[in-house]
Amino acid sequence: MNHALTAENLSIGFAGRQVLEHVTFEVQEGEIFGLLGPSGAGKTTLIKILTGRLFQEDGHARLLGKDTEELGASEYGQIGVMMDDFGLYERMSAYDNLSFYAELYHVPKSRIDDILGRMGLYDARRRAVSKLSKGMRNRLSLARALMNHAKLLFLDEPTSGLDPVTTRDMHAVLTEQKKKGTTIFLTTHNMYEAQSLCDRVALLSGGRIIECGKPADICKKYNYLNRFQITLKNGNVVTLDNNSGSAIPIKEYLEQDAIETIHSTEPTLESVFIELTGKGLHSYE
Amino acid sequence: MNNVAAIFKKQLKDTLKNKTVLIQFLMFPVLTLIMNRSVRIDGMPEHFFVKMFATMYIGMAPLTSIAAIIAEEKEKNTLRVLLMSNVKPYEYLLGIGSYIWAACMLGALVICASSDYNAREALIFMTIMAFGILASLLIGAAVGIFSKTQMMATSITVPVMMIFSFLPMLSMFNSTIAKIAKFVWSEQISRLLEQINTRQFGISSIGIVLINMLVFAALFAAAYQKRGLE
Structure with a gap:
């Protein structure tokens, strides 16, 4: 399979502080790749390097097969970008914002209404961006990133601060894009988003990739305890090993109709992150 | 050139809703129209308001916007x-530059139309304004690129704009200021505007304006090299 993005030993520092250190990973065409890390971990810096807006001090990065230090019109025409602070023209209407980008990308104006409709913004198309809610701005920013039928999308914390319904809608759009073959590179500190949406994730901490792979595989790798946690109807919580020795007590609880809930205790990406770094994904570095 | 045209159009749409920038484009042309038609003082030099406000306009509007x-x-x-x-x-x-230059040239046209220049004088007026606006744009772009925020840009543009806009007026009242002002482009633009009627333009005035423009271009290049556009 071809790689839409590759990063090899990327390193960069600012003002004596190392922001990225030997970052290596690749993103395959058509996959959703999540970069997880707390604020200040270097996620936005990495996006800047991968999109050719910043040059690394060491290492190599390639976007759609081209060195990111040599990106040109052809590559920029094939990517869509959604930044965490939207980068929308606030005095202009939603329609005018997209119309401007349609002109830059040489996309027919008919696409604007299509995409506004798809993002649920058609009725708000004449409203100034400054009058839109955060969720609507988020969707508009994603709409702009999708304007040019991008082969590769960069999404910087696309659902940060959104309500669950808007987050679900955004995920539906991203899943739809993936089905169309779009490669998506997203940064997030939302563990649930990474686990449910991404084919593969990389955990970034202190400028280093500390783990990379499929979310389920990462969780499985750190599943040392391999236990069940049973909450009984009387409020007691019982933890049992996941082996044949637990079959009898579980059978007994079932016969007594004493079980409220039963869960396996495999780790989440968040707990893996905490285990590896001693910090949570929502902490600041 | 398609992208330049798209940015030009975007800026036009945005400016119509941006009162801060819009007022910069309109203030001096409107003021010239009003003052030129309503104020008449005996002994007032010919085209007094046109020349004064035109100099202030090129010192303020392109630079700040x-x-x-x-x-x-x-x-x-x-x-x-x-x-x-x-x-x-x-x-x-x-x-962005071509849009502001065009908008300011429209403003200059309004200032020119409020005077009673003949066609030849009007053409000279507009040519002087075109160069004056360009010089102001270069220094303004350097400030914009150097500034990380709007607040920082404002804190730099206000004193710079005050110096360039008011220096020609202050030099009329103070000989020491006049000695310094003669090296500044806005003073020379003011002198060139004064010479429209006589049509005897000093080569030194044109030279000083061009040298100022080169200095501003160098400042712009230095700001771009230091900060870039992000």
Whole structure:
């Protein structure tokens, strides 16, 4: 399979502080790749390097097969970008914002209404961006990133601060894009988003990739305890090993109709992150 | 050139809703129209208000508006997204610069129309204004690129704008200021405007304006090299 993005030993520092250190990973065409890390971990810096807006001090990065230090019109025409602070023209209407980008990308104006409709913004198309809610701005920013039928999308914390319904809608759009073959590179500190949406994730901490792979595989790798946690109807919580020795007590609880809930205790990406770094994904570095 | 035209159109739409920039374009042309038609003082030099407000206009409007627009785009990250959307830095600067130059030339046309210049004098007036606006744009773009935020841009543009706009007027009242002002482009623009009627333009005035423009271009290049557009 071809790689839409590759990063090899990327390193960069600012003002004596190392922001990225030997970052290596690749993103395959058509996959959703999540970069997880707390604020200040270097996620936005990495996006800047991968999109050719910043040059690394060491290492190599390639976007759609081209060195990111040599990106040109052809590559920029094939990517869509959604930044965490939207980068929308606030005095202009939603329609005018997209119309401007349609002109830059040489996309027919008919696409604007299509995409506004798809993002649920058609009725708000004449409203100034400054009058839109955060969720609507988020969707508009994603709409702009999708304007040019991008082969590769960069999404910087696309659902940060959104309500669950808007987050679900955004995920539906991203899943739809993936089905169309779009490669998506997203940064997030939302563990649930990474686990449910991404084919593969990389955990970034202190400028280093500390783990990379499929979310389920990462969780499985750190599943040392391999236990069940049973909450009984009387409020007691019982933890049992996941082996044949637990079959009898579980059978007994079932016969007594004493079980409220039963869960396996495999780790989440968040707990893996905490285990590896001693910090949570929502902490600041 | 398509991208330059798209940025030009975008800026036109945005300015119509941006009162801060819009007022810069309109204030002096409207003021000239009003003052020229309503104030008549015995012994007042010919085209007094036209020349005074035209000099102030080129010292203020292009400088402050381009600095404000670039700084706002940097602060709100619209410029970063734009540069990741197949727009080259020179296309952005050309688009914004040509828009402000055209808008200010329209303002200059209004100032010119409020005078009773004949066609030849009007053409000379507009040519002087075109160069004056260009010089002001260069220094304003340097400030915009150097500034990380709109607040920073404003704190730099206000004193710079005050110096360039009021120096020609202050030099009329103070000989020491006049000695310094003669090296500044806005003073020389003011002198060139004074010479429209006599049509005897000093080569030194044109030379000083051009040298000022070269210095501003160098400042612009230095600011761009230091800060870039992001």
